[in-house]
Amino acid sequence: MSVQTQIPILDLKPQVSALWPELTAAVEKVLKSTAFILGPEEQTLEKELSAHLGVKHSLGCNSGTDALFIALRALNIGPGDEVITSPFTFFATAEAISHVGATPVFVDIEEKSMNIALDQIEKAITPKTKAIIPVHIFGRPVDMDAIMTIATKHNLKVVEDCAQSFGATWKGKQTGTIGHIGCYSFFPSKNLGAYGDGGLMVTNDDELAATMKMLRVHGSRKKYYNECVGYNSRLDEMQAAILRVKLPHITKWNEARRNVAKRYNAMLANVAGVITPEVADGHVFHQYTLRVQGVDRDKLQAKLAEEGVGTMVYYPVPCHKLKLYEESHRGVVMPLSEKLASEVISLPIWPEIDEATQARVVEVLRAAL
Ligand SMILES: *Cc1c(COP(=O)(O)O)cnc(C)c1O
Numbered sequence: 051m052s053v054q055t056q057i058p059i060l061d062l063k064p065q066v067s068a069l070w071p072e073l074t075a076a077v078e079k080v081l082k083s084t085a086f087i088l089g090p091e092e093q094t095l096e097k098e099l100s101a102h103l104g105v106k107h108s109l110g111c112n113s114g115t116d117a118l119f120i121a122l123r124a125l126n127i128g129p130g131d132e133v134i135t136s137p138f139t140f141f142a143t144a145e146a147i148s149h150v151g152a153t154p155v156f157v158d159i160e161e162k163s164m165n166i167a168l169d170q171i172e173k174a175i176t177p178k179t180k181a182i183i184p185v186h187i188f189g190r191p192v193d194m195d196a197i198m199t200i201a202t203k204h205n206l207k208v209v210e211d212c213a214q215s216f217g218a219t220w221k222g223k224q225t226g227t228i229g230h231i232g233c234y235s236f237f238p239s240k241n242l243g244a245y246g247d248g249g250l251m252v253t254n255d256d257e258l259a260a261t262m263k264m265l266r267v268h269g270s271r272k273k274y275y276n277e278c279v280g281y282n283s284r285l286d287e288m289q290a291a292i293l294r295v296k297l298p299h300i301t302k303w304n305e306a307r308r309n310v311a312k313r314y315n316a317m318l319a320n321v322a323g324v325i326t327p328e329v330a331d332g333h334v335f336h337q338y339t340l341r342v343q344g345v346d347r348d349k350l351q352a353k354l355a356e357e358g359v360g361t362m363v364y365y366p367v368p369c370h371k372l373k374l375y376e377e378s379h380r381g382v383v384m385p386l387s388e389k390l391a392s393e394v395i396s397l398p399i400w401p402e403i404d405e406a407t408q409a410r411v412v413e414v415l416r417a418a419l
Contacts, residue, residue, distance in 0.1 A: 064401075
């Protein structure tokens, strides 16, 4: 291997360095307070998030996975119910559906947006269908007008999976605030990441908010007067304090991500065999994901790694092709998810990546094609 700088797929160091004084002060404040769970930082963060997102209720929890799971529980979705979602997502989306005992029903994706195919959702609806989980994949907003029209017509609930789309907007509205419940992840690599696990549920519905609030603390509204079997799923004070330092920067960071994507698109405009992603309105580029054609994608990835360029394949196996769902989806063909799963490759992206680093990534990619 030649000796040159390694370019990771994600570099969190510039942000930690830039915010070092504020971050350490925030952590020290929590240490001194000795309030570590659901304390003042968390309560203030929830208010700040509600104001930022334009939503009535924000509730912190342990992870994006828990947020989805608690949202489905709050909507009373369980055994015998079906939930429609995209197979081209991180497993946690489907996992949450399975965890409440319901059945995930996958609908193929659209080629351009890589999001759920809006014109195929209605065909998948049965009398058992209770909800739709649109996933704003890679930070690209799903057409929420179309989703809400279908949901209203068929009396379905909508839980938005916003794990990759903090700050993404659909017609000026924040993703997560359009459906009945929005679920976010604060996993460190997400657009708004904590320094540990964390998640968020948002809603404009008072009753749903009260139920989710109860579910995250062992099914109790009043301590030790437990009303139902809930969970222990809370956002801790360290993470809340860190997120409060980071939240005021998220809009600027997302704008920077869009500029990084535009720069890559310009650099790759005339490269044969490469399909670049569209810079759609409101897209926040959690990932910058290309499609490559006429080459072995996995070999290409290995070549890039040899040259020190980190890439990832999100996701090599669409959910309906996972062994555990094969049984329930036997014979189902989802041509676009399957095709894209073999073509996608995500390039290094973070808000502070510079043009020279991007140029190097593109140079290595072109040589490897
Ligand atoms: C990351 C992610 C999740 C899960 O979030 P965690 O905080 O890691 O539990 C769910 N859905 C999607 C699409 C994700 O990318």
